Each structure stands twice: as C-alpha cells, then as structure tokens.
Amino acid sequence: MLTRDDFEDLLKIGVALSSVHDLDRLLDMILFESQRLTNADGASIYLVQGEKLVFKSVRSNTFFKKWGESKTRQIFKSVEMPLTKDSIAGYVALTLKPLNIPDVRKIPPGSEYHYNPATDKKYGYETISLLAIPMLNYEEKIIGVLQLINSMKGGKAIPFTEEHMRITSSLASQAAVAIQNAMLAEELKNAHYETIIRLSAAAEYRDKETANHIKRVSYYSRLIAEKIGLSKEEVEAIFWSAPMHDIGKLGIPDAILLKPGKLTPEERKIMEQHTIIGAKILEGSKAEILVKSSIIALTHHEKYDGSGYPRGLKAENIPIEGRIVAIADVYDALSSKRPYKEAFPEERVLSIMRESRGTHFDPGLLDVFLRNIDDVREIKKNYPDTEGEIWK
C-alpha cells in the first residue's frame, strides 16, 4: 500500500508536472521522479505516434556516469520501433497493462513477451529487473510507455516491488495528461507559426518573395537574439514576429512595388511607406507577437547611423528587434536569388555586410551574427529557395 508520504509526494509531482509546458523538460522530469520513487538505475519514455513507438527521453545513472548526459541522450535519440508485441514497451502499449519483470534473463520461452538484449550487448549493460507502465490519458487512450530498469539496492539490481508498480502507475497517469497538454500546446504554437509564415509569404506574393525567405529571416533573427543573451521569451517573440516585417508592402501599388527600373524620388517615398503601413496593420494589440511585429515592421529599415527610414532613428534609439531584423533581412536579400539578381557568393555578401558595420548595422549585433556564421549557413541550407511555386 502507498503511504501518506507517497501520496503527498504524488500530489506535489502532479502539480509540478502540470506546470511544465516544454515537452523535453517535462519528459525528463517524469523520468527523474520515477527513478527517485523506485531507485531505478535507468528510465525511459516511449511515445505512441501512429503505428510506431518512438523513444523520446532517457535517464541512466550508469550511462550518465560513463558518457555524460548529452552523449547518452545523443546515442539513444529518436529510436523508433513498430508498435507490436515484439518489444516489451510495445507489448505494454498494446495490452495496456503494466509489466513487472523480476529478471529479464528468466522470462520463460513460451511467454507472450520477449526481452531483446541487443542494446545491452551493444553498450555493455546488463538489464535485470524491468518495470514497464502504460501511460494512459484521461480517456484511457495510450499515450506512451514509461520503462524503468534495475531497481538498485546496495549496488545490486533487485526486482521492482508492488509499491513501485503502484506509485509509478499513479505517476504515469499524471504524466500522460501533462504530456498530452504539452503536445497540444506545441501543436497550437506550430499552427500559429505556420499561419504567420503562410500569410506573411502570401503578403509578399506580388514581389515574389518566398516562404523560405520569410523563414530564414525568422531563424536568423532568432539566432542573433539567442546569442546576445535575450530571455527565452524575448527570443521566441522575435522569432514569431520577424516574418511579418514586410507585411506593409500590401499597401504599395503594383506600379511601384513591381516597377522593373529605378524608382523616382516620389515613388521611393511611397515605397518607404510600407514600414508605416505594416506597423499600422499590426499595432494596438494585446498579443505580444503582434506588438513586437509592429515594432519590427516600423523599424527594420532604420540604419545605425540615422540614415534609414521612416524616422531616421539612430543607434540605440532603434529598438533592438528592428536592429536584429535589419541584419537578418539584408543578409538574406544579398545571399539569395531574387527575380532581378542572382545570389551573391558568401564572401561578397559578408564583405558588403562588414562595410556597413556601424553605418547600416549595429556593430555589436553584426559581430555576433558574423561570429555565428556556421549556424547561419546551417539555416540557409535547411530552408533553400525552391523553384516553381514561389509562394510556398
């Protein structure tokens, strides 16, 4: 039977799990707590995704000591297996019943479930006792499996107890609903980001900007924001807001926006209005992303030396978001193909950027950007311009 302390513990864990919205952190917390409650050497979580079981997170005292946390996580990352009874986790996910195996080496040959020692052999580990618990959500649907390995006592692996099974079963149902909530929040956020990208790209449909241009500017901006040490919330807000920087181009007539030659001074003035129009489209909201995107729309063409538009702001008078997106936007314009120009080679792009250090660009931010050029290249590689359907 569970003791009063166990229950108090479980109640606290439940509240703690519910207040974590980041899936990775949540999974790690579930593993940490289940290890603590059962003295398990190792713990892992598999999530059910369609017809698959996906290995999502691991904690292992033995491997963390041997390899460190990040290497261990790297090694076991994203192993997928079919959702069949051929694995212990699969068996539990399909039968919906917990399985407490005192010694995996002694599973009788005719048993419905089997232990595959391949991973143990590969990494020089010996699994003895194993406890696998189905994680069911509030509608009793399977979300995943919590698997614990080797309950330790005096340096030796002993079988998991009935209490271990009861307490982790209770933990597992709290875990299931917390995981489901975290995934739901992630889905909501992804849908929102995708909407922003699609609609922002659509807004630049007329002048043939691509969705990947928008995405790259969003990722470059996030990179700079991260590297200068802004808070996680600020970094995310910039990531989400940057795509809307040119939304105001919707207000510019075709005759100017799409004019092949050079703009007259009057036309140029109208074109520059896209910053003000964009800010007006987005301003006056309570939503953080819209507030930030309004600022970015207004200030991403300001220059550090005060020669930009629409207000000719100087240096730190330009909001940081505007200074960040200015770098991201210009870099992307120079380094990608546009209807009227080829992509410049990187060397030329960087030399142009460097020449504008302190005139166009905030020198500190530019230095950060250039120091992280490897990450920039990675982003560029991940979001290439595709031919054909230009608005995708």
Added chain:
Amino acid sequence: MLTRDDFEDLLKIGVALSSVHDLDRLLDMILFESQRLTNADGASIYLVQGEKLVFKSVRSNTFFKKWGESKTRQIFKSVEMPLTKDSIAGYVALTLKPLNIPDVRKIPPGSEYHYNPATDKKYGYETISLLAIPMLNYEEKIIGVLQLINSMKGGKAIPFTEEHMRITSSLASQAAVAIQNAMLAEELKNAHYETIIRLSAAAEYRDKETANHIKRVSYYSRLIAEKIGLSKEEVEAIFWSAPMHDIGKLGIPDAILLKPGKLTPEERKIMEQHTIIGAKILEGSKAEILVKSSIIALTHHEKYDGSGYPRGLKAENIPIEGRIVAIADVYDALSSKRPYKEAFPEERVLSIMRESRGTHFDPGLLDVFLRNIDDVREIKKNYPDTEGEIWK
C-alpha cells in the same frame, strides 16, 4: 488527517482537472469537486486580474434549486471588486492564508477581516460558515480564491472542519495550475486568431476590405456551423479558417482587382483565380486550420446549382465549409458599405438571399441562417465598419 481515500480522490481530481482546457468548464468542475469534498451549500471562484478580484464562477445548491443554474450564474456574473482586505476573498488573496470562519455573524469587531452581508440580504440567503482558500500557482503566486459557504449536515450549516481545509487547500493548488494552463491556452488561441484576422485583413487592404468584414464572416460562419450541429472542434476550425477565404486576392494585379468599371471576360477569369491562388497559399499543411482554410479559399465561390467557380461543383459536392462561408460572405457584402456601394437595408438583403435559395446557396444552410437572423444582427452590431483606418 487526510485518509487514503481522500488522497486517491485528490489524485483523480488532479488528472481530471488537467485534462479540461475550457476555462468555464474547468472552474465549474473545481467548484463541483470542492462542494462534494466539503458538503458546502455554495462555492465560488474569484480570479485575480491586475488590481482586481473578478468573480468568475458559482455553484449553489440553494440558488440552483430556487432559480435554476443559468439564472443563478447570470445574477452573479462578472462582479468585480478591488483587491483589498475589505472583502474576505480580498483578505485571503493578500495574506495568502486560508481562512476558516465558523460563523460570519460572530467575527469580532476588531478583526482584520470583515464579512459584508449585503449580497445575503439582497438575495435572501444566510451565510454562516465560510472557508476561503487562496489558489497559488507553482511559483506560489496568487491566481485566485476558492470560497465555500455553509458546510451542510442534517439540513443545517455547520463549521468547516480542519480536514475540509486541508483537502480543499490541496485541491486549490491543483486547481491553480489547471486554471493557469487553461488561461495560457486561451491566450495562445486568442493571439493566433488575432494574427489571422490582422493578416487576412491586411491581405485585403488593397480592395479596402476591413478587419471587421473578416471578423463578421468568421462569426456568421461559426453561427451556421453551430446551428447545424457540427462538433465543437469543427465549429472552431471553421471560425478560424473562414477569415482567410480571400487571401488569394493577393495574387490579383491592381489593374484588375481595383478596376472601377466592369471586368472583361478575360479579366474576370483572372479575378476568379483568387480561389485557386488562395488554396495554393494555404494547402499542404498538417495544421487543421490551414487545411480547412485552403478548402474554403477554393470553394467559397462555388454555387449550389453548379454555376459557380472555379470548378462548377454542385450541391453536396461543394464541401460544407465552402457552402457555409458562401452564405456568410455574400450576406456581409450585401449588408455593409463598400467603396462602390452603400449598405443595403436588411429587408432587401434577405430578399436577395432568399431568391438565391437552391441556386447560389445550399437551401438547408440558408434556412438555418435565416432562422437565426437575431444572432446575425447581434454579430453585425458588435463588429461595425468603422470609418478611417480601413485595415483595422
């Protein structure tokens, strides 16, 4: 001391609360459970909003019997009070300590807290025992106050016990995190909806559509979807997708989109492409809203008799979302002012709509729309076209 059963109960309640994402349903569930655990005649929740305490939800056996649920809720709806020690709930919110008052009539005059009997007098009720519990989130920040009134035994109000206080305090911390999660999800959703509205309205900036046109179409569509009995999820998806129906107009050149006179047959063909362009901008996503909005963009100009575009689909071959938005969109175009026309009087709008029953519009859906014309009027009143900044 709490018993094992109490703990099991609390664990189940915790999981149940975490799986409810609708704030109103969640608050009601918290009240229901806290009434059940303490035998309270009445229960209410106040949430802290800035410098205010806002009365959010109530359950009362006495008043539900006397007036029914909805009238009771109506009467006590959205009472606000300043966050000061002048009310019991305010006192608890500021001191962060639970308060168990055996008899509110016997609070000594020099006490730090006071009971205001005005509401009791007004509604002919007698509060005797009162238990007020602060709801603190995981960071120990005050979210609100759970207030229970008159623990009943044998038809009489008796004081709340120590156990009542313990168990509701535990419930309150589960409640706090669940409430916070529900509010966060609501905030995310609102931000997403607002982004869709702003960007969709921006997309129609060139032909002077307003954000309120977009919103009205969104609300009219939701109304129809609700009244024909679609699931809550489908109704929400239509509500969120409808605003993007004309996003494809971004792909239409100014010369055609903004042409003051009648379009030539060739121009008309190009104009009609906005359905296909819109669908392409939005298609191929995993996000439900984008999938639905792509369908709506493609099919909202189809007509029930097959005379619409772009594909000339007939009757039930037109996706239900397209048939719904067709009614909402045309109704709104007829009943509001546009740059090229005044708003038609309602009588004329409805007679035009009725004439197109079975030709342009799905007859069943149109009947539903017309039967709910009071709700339609309400929406129209709530989102009027404003002069001036046309893109807001």
